[in-house]
Amino acid sequence: VARDMLHVLSLSAPSATPDPAVRVRPVDWARDCNTLAAMHDAADAGLTGPLVRATATWDRCRDWTPRYPREDPGMALVAEEPAGRPAAYLRAATGTAPGWSSLLETAAWHGAERAVRELAAAWVRACLARGIRGIQVPAPCRGFADALKPFAAAATTVREETLMLRVPETASWLRAVLPHAELATLATATAALTALPPGPRIEVLMGVRLFSAQAFASRTRVAERDLVRLDTLLPRRDPVFWDADLF
Numbered sequence: 001v002a003r004d005m006l007h008v009l010s011l012s013a014p015s016a017t018p019d020p021a022v023r024v025r026p027v028d029w030a031r032d033c034n035t036l037a038a039m040h041d042a043a044d045a046g047l048t049g050p051l052v053r054a055t056a057t058w059d060r061c062r063d064w065t066p067r068y069p070r071e072d073p074g075m076a077l078v079a080e081e082p083a084g085r086p087a088a089y090l091r092a093a094t095g096t097a098p099g100w101s102s103l104l105e106t107a108a109w110h111g112a113e114r115a116v117r118e119l120a121a122a123w124v125r126a127c128l129a130r131g132i133r134g135i136q137v138p139a140p141c142r143g144f145a146d147a148l149k150p151f152a153a154a155a156t157t158v159r160e161e162t163l164m165l166r167v168p169e170t171a172s173w174l175r176a177v178l179p180h181a182e183l184a185t186l187a188t189a190t191a192a193l194t195a196l197p198p199g200p201r202i203e204v205l206m207g208v209r210l211f212s213a214q215a216f217a218s219r220t221r222v223a224e225r226d227l228v229r230l231d232t233l234l235p236r237r238d239p240v241f242w243d244a245d246l247f
Contacts, residue, residue, distance in 0.1 A: 003138065003139075003159070003160050003239060003240075003241060004138070004139035004140070004157050004158070004159050004160075005136050005137065005138060005139060005157070005158050005159075005160055006136065006137050006138070006139045006141075006145045006148075006155060006156075006157055006158075007134060007135075007136050007155065007156050007157070007158050008134065008135040008136070008137070008145075008148045008149065008151075008152040008154075008155050009133070009134050009152055009153060009154045009155065009156070010133055010134075010152060010153035010154060011124050011127055011128055011132070011133050011134065011135065011151055011152055012151055012152070012153065013124070013125065013128055013151075014121040014124060014125065014150075014151055016121075018118060018121070019114055019117070019118050021081070021082050021114065022079050022080065022081065022087075022114055022115050022118040023079070023080045023084075024077055024078070024079045024080075024118050024119060024122040025077070025078060025080065026073075026074070026076060026077060026078075027076040027077060027078050027089060027091070028078075032078055032086055032089070033058055033059075034058075035085075035086050036058075036078070036086065036089050036107070037053070037055075037058045039086065039088075039089065039107045039108065039109055040053070040105070040107040041053075042107070042109070042110075043107035043108060043109075044107070044240075046237075046238075047140070047237065047238055047239070047240045048206050048207040048237040048238070048239050048240075049206055049207075049239040049240050049241045050240060050241070050242050050245065051242070051245035053245075071091060071092075071093045071104060072092060072093060072094045072101070072126075072130075074126055075090070075091065075092035075093070075094070075101065075123060075126050076089075076090075076091045076092075077089065077090055077119060077122055077123065077126075078119075079112075079115035079116070079118050079119040079122075080115075081112075081115060087108060087109050087112035087115035088106070088107065088108035088109070088112050088115040088116050088119045089106065089107060089108075089119070090103060090104075090105070090106040090119055090123060090144075091103075091104040091105050091106075091244055092104055092123060092126075092135075093243070094130060094132060099131070099132055099133050099134055100132060100134045100135070100136060101123070101127050101130075101132045101134070101135050101136075102135075102136050102137075102243065103135070103136065103137040103138070103141070103144075103243070104242065104243045104244040105242040105243070105244040105245075106119075106137075106141060106144055108143070108144075113143065113147075116143055116144055116147050117147045119144075119147070120144060120147035120148045120151070121147075121151065123135070123148075124148070124151045135148060135152075136158075138240045138241070138242075139157050140238035140239070140240050141240065170190055170193050170194055170201070170205075171186070171190045173205065174186050174189055174190055174193075178233055181233060185229060185233070188222075188226050188229070188230075189229075189230055189233060189234070192211065192222050192226070192230060193205070193211070196211075196214060200214045200215075204230075204234055205234065206237075206239045207234065207235065207236055207237030207238070207239055208236075208239055209236070210230075210231045210234070210235070210236055211227065211230040211231055211234060212227045212228075212230070212231050
């Protein structure tokens with residue numbers, strides 16, 4: 001499965017005065033973990049691809065920063081609103097490539113644009129302090145990507161085609177992600193998707209492409225109403241795969 005990464009190049013120091021209504025500080029896992037977990041789940045609800053993390057996974061977060069390969073403890077940052085409520089956070093790694101920092105994950109509450117801007121500026125400052133001049137983030141993270149662009153001389157989107165996903169059993173996957181769908185609808189979707197070759201099937205499941213857009217769809221015996229139903233159940237969505245979930 002391919003994913004689009006935004007490469008933000010030739011970073012420059014933020015010139016604007018920091019927003020006094022937002023405070024950026026290091027993540028304190030013992031203090032922040034529950035809030036960040038809720039924020040992460042809410043932000044990921046509009047995406048397809050992120051791991052649905054169990055409580056035990058978040059309980060291990062306090063160990064991630066010192067253990068995660070190449071994660072920089074100084075780039076686990078949270079932006080607070082005036083009342084001290086975390087509004088956005090990020091985790092980033094260095095050393096993934098010479099002179100680059102990569103986003104491991106980020107999330108923000110809806111309407112937290114000011115916090116996202118200050119978080120992006122703080123990440124840029126941390127990068128420059130380490131001699132890093134390039135940042136890469138998943139392109140669908142548009143709000144965060146837009147916040148980074150003012151600090152860069154150029155930005156370009158690069159497609160990575162090295163990501164491999166495995167869906168061991170289509171019927172169980174559909175029941176998990178569509179718990180309210182009727183059994184007859186799930187049966188139709190399972191049959192149609194199972195008939196697809198593995199690559200196109202993953203594209204449909206991950207929202208990369210609609211079922212009706214697959215070349216195979218025109219040669220199937222799926223009724224028109226079921227094609228529409230499949231496209232409604234599995235719409236086109238932004239696939240985002242957090243590198244933090246590879247730990």
